[in-house]
Amino acid sequence: MNNTVRQRILLSRDIQMDDFNSIETISIERYVSTGGYKALDKALKELKPEGVIKEVKSSGLRGRGGAGFPTWRKWEFVAGAAGDEKYLCCNAAEGEQGTFKDRCLIRSNPHQLIEGIIIASYAVGARKSYLYITESYSKEITVLEKALQEAKEKRYIGEKILGTDFSLDICIRKCPNKYVAGEETAMMEVIEGRAAKPWQKPPHYPANRGLYGKPTIVNNTGTLSNIPHIVLKGGEWFSKIGSPKSPGNMLFTLTGDINRPGVYELPLGITLKELINNCGNGLKNGRGFKAAFLPGNPPLTESQIDVPLDFDSLKEIGSGLGCAAVIVLGDRTCVVDTTLGFSRFRMEESCGQCPPCQMGTAKMARLLQKIEDGQGEMDDLVNIENTCSSSKGQGYCHLLSGAAFIVEGAVRHFRKEFEAHIHERKCPLRSSAGNSL
Ligand code: SF4
CATH class of the missing domain: 3.10.20.600 (Ubiquitin-like (UB roll))
Structure with missing residues (x-):
């Protein structure tokens, strides 16, 4: 049976079109005071990478970018891939007609997304991650730059995060304001400095040969913003929201x-x-x-x-x-x-x-x-x-x-x-x- 009772997870309120310019950004102080970055602590010190993937698997989370692919499957594949050099890309290149959900997520709660990126990078073994965003989203880019700086100052990003052996760098990469730039292999091209042109697939997909020829996870902004909540409250909690096969x-x-x-x-x-x-x-x-x-x-x-x-x-x-x-x-x-x-x-x-x-x-x-x-x-x-x-x-x-x-x-x-x-x-x-x- 569907559980369609409304429970807010990602946004503190609905954002009507007329309200868009009045979205208030949650500061790092407010985010931390309401439990922010506790999921990161739990992931690093308690769950470890396998435990994080296990929670994401039990949550049933599916990608929010369009394909609806189970998130844990991609993560498990990249986590198990040979080699130490792996990457994570957060796709905030919102090129489809009639959508501006990623803008709302970034404007309202950038640290929720950043915490999700850090946890996901830890789970798959990435040491460098990219926040890939449409260049015309200038306000959102400014919000992210400020939030990344705050997270660095608090040592949530950088060397030996929270006193563990895990280190991570997150960079912003702007992409052209084109629909096709949001396609995940076009994203690899843009990040490496070339034009936004998708690859022929097969043979190669980002998960097996992505950025710089290395295993790469690509997740949508909405997918990653769910991660801190799943880690903190547990996959089972998340799996009970929404439809049985499309939780959350x-x-x-x-x-x-x-x-x-x-x-x-x-x-x-x-x-x-x-x-x-x-x-x-x-x-x-x-x-x-x-x-x-x-x-x-x-x-x-x-x-x-x-x-x-x-x-x-x-x-x-x-x-x-x-x-x-x-x-x-x-x-x-x-x-x-x-x-x-x-x-x-x-x-x-x-x-x-x-x-x-x-x-x-x-x-x-x-x-x-x-x-x-x-x-x-x-x-x-x-x-x-x-x-x-x-x-x-x-x-x-x-x-x-x-x-x-x-x-x-x-x-x-x-x-x-x-x-x-x-x-x-x-x-x-x-x-x-x-x-x-
Ligand atoms: S990669 Fe091919 S299918 Fe995709 S936009 Fe370019 S021309 Fe069209």
């Missing part, structure tokens, strides 16, 4: 035609309806619900509004949670125009090294634009579907497949609306003055 909370970034857009910390397994009504205060102007786009996945429809938002439940219905960005469309918002926006974004963000990606994203965007402009033919829909089906699984990273899943899903679920654009030779939701009704 998720930071949902709720935007679109919503009265109260923002970042909401909720147990995995809540439904889309609960998220929209209880957190978002319903749709704007009393509009009905049409769809929710979770970028990189097929959109959810009204008949799916009660499906639990967790990794497995969404996979079962052919969609996916991604990074829990939820973009809601009301019944007067055009699905074709919205799908075109997602498609164009991916075309513009393609790094261009895989021909199917360059051509496929451009073709999807061109055909969608034609339909949205009232110039489309029924053959264009068939052409879109064929392009999507031949694009899935192609390319060195998920950008092209993600575009195909969104577009194919939108056409499948809202075919009548696409056909209406073609038959009426205009968007049926626009007035003659060109405004959405």
